[in-house]
Amino acid sequence: MKKTQALLGAVVMAAGLGVLAPAPAAGLGVFTQAPAAADPYCGQVWGSLMKTVPAMSKAKVVNVRTGQHYCFDRLVIDLNGPVAGYTIRYVPQVVQDGSGLPIPLEGQAFLQLTVNAPAYDDAGKSTYNPPNKSELADVTGYQTFRQVAWAGSFEGYSSLGLGVRARLPFRVQTLAGPGSGSRLVVDVAHFW
Known part of the structure; x- marks a missing residue:
């Protein structure tokens, strides 16, 4: 006993x-x-190197939005068809599509997000035209995001700048829906 x-x-x-x-x-x-203390934050093993898929999309960019999660901040780019290709990478400075002019961003590190899809239709009419190109979403109070800015859409590519607190690991996912649309999702961790 x-x-x-x-x-x-x-x-x-x-x-x-x-x-x-x-x-x-x-x-x-x-x-x-x-789990041991040395395990990655929230089980994430994403890394901070460039993630790219070279395919071109016939879909068009129609919206950009953000959200918060316990372990990361999320940016979503909505398309009106399937996502095909993208390039997401840390850069010293985000530049505007076409002109190459710098996009000023808040934060200590900068991600340039390029989706291989235009933000205009075949007639040249805009499918995504944010009212404030330097503030696509209000990220006040986010743990990692500092600013989301539009860098333009030129020759079939659309780019955004994402200012973050530090160079942190990120992942990229493509998700189907809603309906016939799709989403390019970029999650940036709060910590390593």
């Missing part, structure tokens, strides 16, 4: 100190060691 109580007490104490953590649902009732 004393051995059972001692064992139970040790398990409760270890769980209270965070030494043991419950296993995934498949292993109900089994305990495993908690």
Whole structure:
């Protein structure tokens, strides 16, 4: 009886100190060691190097929006068809499409996001024309994002500048929907 109580007490104490953590649902009732301190932030292993897919899209850019998550800030570029290609990378300075003029951005690091799709239709009519090109979304209070700016749409490519707190890891995803549209999603972690 004393051995059972001692064992139970040790398990409760270890769980209270965070030494043991419950296993995934498949292993109900089994305990495993908690993640080591050296594990990546929120399990992210994204990195900060350029991510690119060279294909061109027939879809058009129609909107840009942002959101917050516990582990990262998110930028979404909506297209009216399937996303095909993009280039996302840290740059010393974001430049305007066509002219090459610098885009001033708040933050300590800068991501240039280029989607291989225009923001105008075949007749040259704009499909995305933000009212304030230097502030596409209000990112006040975001942990990582400092500013989102429009860098233009030229010769089938549309670019944005994203000012962030520091050079942090990011990931890029393409998601289908809603409807026949799609989304280019860029998540930037809050920490390494």
